Amino acid sequence: MGSPEVAIPSRPSSSLGFHPELKVHSQGLSSPSRAFLSLPVPTASPADIALSWLRSFSNTVLTPSADGLSACFALDCHWRDLLALSWDLRTVSGQTIIAGALLDWVSHVHPRWFRLQPGSADLNSPYDGLEYVSGSCSFETDVGICSMRFNLVNTARGWKAWTVVSSLDALKKRSDSASATENGAEDSQRDPTVVIVGAGQCGLAVAARLAHLGIKSLLIERDPRIGDNWRNRYSNLCLNTPTKYSELPFMSFPSTWSRWPSGKALAEEMEDYPRKLGLQVWTSSSLVSASFDAPARVWNLQVRVADGETVRRLSPRHLVIATGVGTLSGLTPRIPRLHGRESFSGTIMHSSAYQTGQDWNGKHAVVVGAACSGQDIAQDLHKNGAQVTIIQRSPISIISRERLWVLFNGEKLYGEQSTFPTDVADRMIQSTPTSVSVKMLHPIEQKLKFMDQELYTGLQKRGFLLPDDDDSFLHRLLVRRGGYYVNGGTCELIMDGKIAVKAAVQPSALTGNGVLLSDGTEVRADLVVFATGYDKNDLRDYTSNLLGPDVAKHVTATGLWDKEREISGVWRPSGHEGLWFAGGDLFAARFYSQVLALQIKAREDGLV
Structure with missing residues (x-):
């Protein structure tokens, strides 16, 4: 050998x-x-x-x-x-x-x-x-x-x-020239080899990787504009990871961007991405039906395009679902069913529907949930003149952006003075399995907690619940994927008494003009935002709803952690031939899109 x-x-x-x-x-x-x-x-x-x-x-x-x-x-x-x-x-x-x-x-x-x-x-x-x-x-x-x-x-x-x-x-390049993609056999008149449903960061990254391997793809996006999944969220949304760490494949973000880019800026860059890379996207389009022709090994898809009436038929060999299924946080917004909702005179919404606090100047707002979305929304409401109360149901782990960056050695790998190419830095940051990383970095995490002690003391004086000392922020971040907040300024507002916190309580009912809590107190509210997460969906159930039970019965993946601490069926085989799922944050989009594209390329070349 x-x-x-x-x-x-x-x-x-x-x-x-x-x-x-x-x-x-x-x-x-x-x-x-x-x-x-x-x-x-x-x-x-x-x-x-x-x-x-x-x-x-x-x-x-x-x-x-x-x-x-x-x-x-x-x-x-x-x-x-x-x-x-x-x-x-x-x-x-x-x-x-x-x-x-x-x-x-x-x-x-x-x-x-x-x-x-x-x-x-x-x-x-x-x-x-x-x-x-x-x-x-x-x-x-x-x-x-x-x-x-x-x-x-x-x-x-x-x-x-x-x-x-x-x-x-x-x-490796094949010597038998059997691959149609190598020979340039695909042209603009043929159906794409791959159809990708969802043109967020993961869908775009997969399309870019496939194009780099010579495989034609088509992105189907339900929103009118690419980037709307970032553009239409709350106005003060910023990334908790610096610019270089958050870039998409084959394109650097502008050097003029701030260290922590805004969601609006990211949306504009994502909209420009397909044009720069020559990717084909149908916006305002949706998948109507899908079935798999097993003997022919192709999908039969019906797609309703932007005019709302025309239905196009496509027959790709691969179908990639990139609609947010791989975040481990679920897909269905979770809003508790509270007694008295019909009598509440204010507005109720889930955090996923919240965009701006401009309409709530001088009003009373209650945010149920004290993790990332809850604290970001509370800060936005405060900046727009609302009187805000956060309902904190359980302890939340807190870390500053700067400390998080130190924890992952980000300055050396992705900082302005870093000498590592992004792909090399990506491989280095993935050089230990998740479970090992959580244990290995625990002493460093404890040191960071000590360095942030003033922050924690100030929060506790306001009644904010923090986890026990042996609780791991990294476990919440990397494994649980919830129950934490990367501080972008809300903690200081809580410490200064500008945002109120009611901790260790649950909302038990709604009244005519407020929220009744489990301790018997009532908080006045014109607006209630439930930052209460999402119901976790098994990929098989999600597939059944999206593609039908005939497809779903062949899917073996769950979309949850498997026994090896890998995500079942995301960025990897789903159990159904030609069906793939992609999802996650910007790093996952950049790193794992290569993994998925290589699997598709290998199958197109007859290697698997």
Whole structure:
């Protein structure tokens, strides 16, 4: 299978580059690796350590055995594969399970030619008790060009792999010229190979990735303008991630943008995106019906176009649903059923329908829910002259934008002075599985909490409920996907008494001009906004409603976390041939759109 590795010099060892204040002690804190990280800091260079491990691993892969593969890993170990070996998104943990998975994967795709990438080897020590050497390499399989990011820990048996992430970066060109897309066989008169329902960030990113691979797609968007999903939300909506981190594939956002871009600015950039990249979009259009012709392996779609009357028929081989299904937050707005609603004289709405507080100057507004949307809306109402009360039902984890950015080492990876290309930074930030990241960064998170202690003290004086000290913001952010707020200024308004908080209570009923709470008190209200989230929808139920039960019965994906801590059926096979789901934030759109596009390309080329 070729030479197992090629040695390439690496730069001298250096730390990962965390803020110096975050060189914290892990004593008394949870560390996932404490049991095997008690050995001294190495005297060998990170390059030598990384190269030695990579040489051993690549030689083992040439003649694989369960024992040999197990010996390459620490006792606490995790491997995440993004198509490179498994043609899926998989996370496996533990020596025995990883060895078993690799034996299967290696027998099918034959990985080889592992090459350590120049300058990739580093010694990382974000806090006492956690030291690891990281490195990156490229490799090939029978069908693809791939990359791998690995973190090594020092054990009694030597340096062993703690976490590994392998990614398919590109497919090899086929020599048989069987791919229609390679030969330019598709033209403007043919139906698109892929129809994408939804032209938000995920739909646009998938279309751009497909175009880059030579695959024709069509985006169907129900709104009159691209970007309306951002444009029509509340006016003070801003991203909680800086500009570079939030960019779409193949296009940088304007350098004149502020560090935290507004939703309105993002909407305008998204509207310009298809024109710059030559993507085909039908706006004010909707999917009327869909059925799958199994013998022909094509979809039969009916799409109502902008005039509201004409129905076009399309026969793509792939259908991508990019309507917000992958956020894990659900799709159906949740509004509690309260007694007395019919007698309430004011206005009731869900946060998803809220756009501006301009009509509520001098009025009383109640926002039920104290997480991201609730606090943003409360701030907008206050700025427009409303008297605002937040109803907080349970503790909410708080972090400032700046602290969040430090937590993810964002300045080094995506800051203005960063030397990392965005695709490299993306792979680095995905270099540990989600569950490992939550544990590994917990001591740093605790340090950040200490640095924000003044903020927390001020909130608690106003009765705001914060979680216990051992509660993890990262778990709420990455796993639960809710119950937190990235502070954009509302916390200061609460601390100053400009926005009132009623905590540890539930709305129990509506009166003629207010909200009755579970503690027996009443809050006056001309407007009630329920920032109470969404009902979580199983993908099978959602598919049934959108595409019909005949399609849904073949879908095995749920859209929820599976046992490997991957999202079932989102950015990966759904269980139904030619049916895909895409969803998530701007980072997910940029990173995972490549994953989905490569899967479609591989199927078009007959590789899967």
